[in-house]
Amino acid sequence: MTAYPKTAALMRRGAEFLGSEHAILCGAMSWVSERNLVAAISNAGGFGVIACGAMTPDLLDAEIAGTKALTDKPFGVNLITMHPDLFDLIAVCGRHGVTHVVLAGGIPPKGSVEAIKEFGAKVIVFAPTLALAKKLLRSGGDALVIEGMEAGGHIGPVATGVLAQEFLPALAEEFVVFVAGGIGRGEAIAGFLEMGASGVQLGTRFACATESIAHPDFKKAFFRANARDAVASVQVDPRLPVIPVRALKNKGTEHFTAKQREVAALLDAGEVEMGDAQLQIERYWAGALRRAAIDGDIENGSLMAGQSVGMVTSEEPVAVIMDRLLAESEAALSRR
Known part of the structure; x- marks a missing residue:
């Protein structure tokens, strides 16, 4: 039963x-x-x-x-x-x-x-x-x-x-x-x-x-947040097929915008192939999420969260x- x-x-x-x-x-x-x-x-x-x-x-x-x-x-x-x-x-x-x-x-x-x-x-x-x-x-x-x-x-x-x-x-x-x-x-x-x-x-x-x-500070950021704080990242360059990521808005959100520009410039210069460019983006997210979730850097890391965070x-x-x-x-x- x-x-x-x-x-x-x-x-x-x-x-x-x-x-x-x-x-x-x-x-x-x-x-x-x-x-x-x-x-x-x-x-x-x-x-x-x-x-x-x-x-x-x-x-x-x-x-x-x-x-x-x-x-x-x-x-x-x-x-x-x-x-x-x-x-x-x-x-x-x-x-x-x-x-x-x-x-x-x-x-x-x-x-x-x-x-x-x-x-x-x-x-x-x-x-x-x-x-x-x-x-x-x-x-x-x-x-x-x-x-x-x-x-x-x-x-x-x-x-x-x-x-x-x-x-x-x-x-x-x-x-x-x-x-x-x-x-x-x-x-x-x-x-x-x-x-x-x-x-x-x-x-x-x-x-x-x-x-x-997850780090205590990561958890506290969740407890303070509401649905509107969990925002989707924006695509800076249409040539770079970046899948949007939803996370709590912080300085890390801005860092990702800068990272996209950096990778797009490498594409322009012919220094990376598209597959490598996408992998760079994924590795960025893995590192940024670790900084927040494990190290507790909730300002610069990625606080990935759904809108149910509230x-x-x-x-x-x-x-x-x-x-x-x-x-x-x-x-x-x-x-x-």
């Missing part, structure tokens, strides 16, 4: 797919979604996901082993498709018997989905358009995350509510679909489940959990956050 029968019934398909008690994934937040937070979320009945980000294969190997030492529950690994060592990272996941791999940051390169499936793992993909979602799901993706622009970190241009209305009626009957972006309360979870979602993904709501290794007001254990979300969802469904 579950304390949340109506929510559990609507989440059943997603929970069975993930192998977890609840179909609540934690979004992969670089530097923050590491062994401690990932294990805490899985132990609380959710599904933790390691953010590989810019890790080397050796670092990922150690992180997976460290997570396994803290939980015997299922968890996944998020890999960035443009990572130069992507296939080596996939091999590390295979050696550890990782059950779910999330491919993010672009269209999976040829052979990557097959390499993951070879060791029996499920593949979770992202897609910004319905046509691409159908293509990815029919060419090997086992589940889809639709993520609206309210999310923290890298974002697309369309709101979560609009994506849900477009994607869920077309896909939810046949495929497992998770909804993400700006979700901070259980009432929203209930609404997306009723629309046909198999589950949800939250990042910002868990970023300041007691088990999160609902993050105090440090609480993951299990308390999870129970509150489920109780809010259950109450909403019971009122229907």
Whole structure:
């Protein structure tokens, strides 16, 4: 028996797919979604996901082993498709018997989905358009995350509510679909489940959990912030295809504008290729996020946060956050 029968019934398909008690994934937040937070979320009945980000294969190997030492529950690994060592990272996941791999940051390169499936793992993909979602799901993706622009970190241009209305009626009957972006309360979870979602993904709501290794000053910045403080970065040069990033506005936001100009100048001078230029941008974000989340430099680092940040007001254990979300969802469904 579950304390949340109506929510559990609507989440059943997603929970069975993930192998977890609840179909609540934690979004992969670089530097923050590491062994401690990932294990805490899985132990609380959710599904933790390691953010590989810019890790080397050796670092990922150690992180997976460290997570396994803290939980015997299922968890996944998020890999960035443009990572130069992507296939080596996939091999590390295979050696550890990782059950779910999330491919993010672009269209999976040829052979990557097959390499993951070879060791029996499920593949979770992202897609910004319905046509691409159908293509990815029919060419090997086992589940889809639709993520609206309210999310923290890298974002697309369309709101979560609009994506849900477009994607869920077309896909939810046949495929497992998770909804993400700006979700901070259980009432929203209930609404997306009723629309046909198999589950949800939250990042910002868990970023300041007691088990999160994020710096105390990083957490305090979240507690002080409201939705309007989480702004999207702007693209300085149209030739440089920079994916916008949502973060709390600070000096680091200005630094990124300057970084784009610097990389665009290198492109002009023929000193870098477009792929290298994009990697420079990604490495900038990885470093800027570390400065804020780990070192506590909240002025110059990147405070990546979704618009649900205004609902993050105090440090609480993951299990308390999870129970509150489920109780809010259950109450909403019971009122229907």
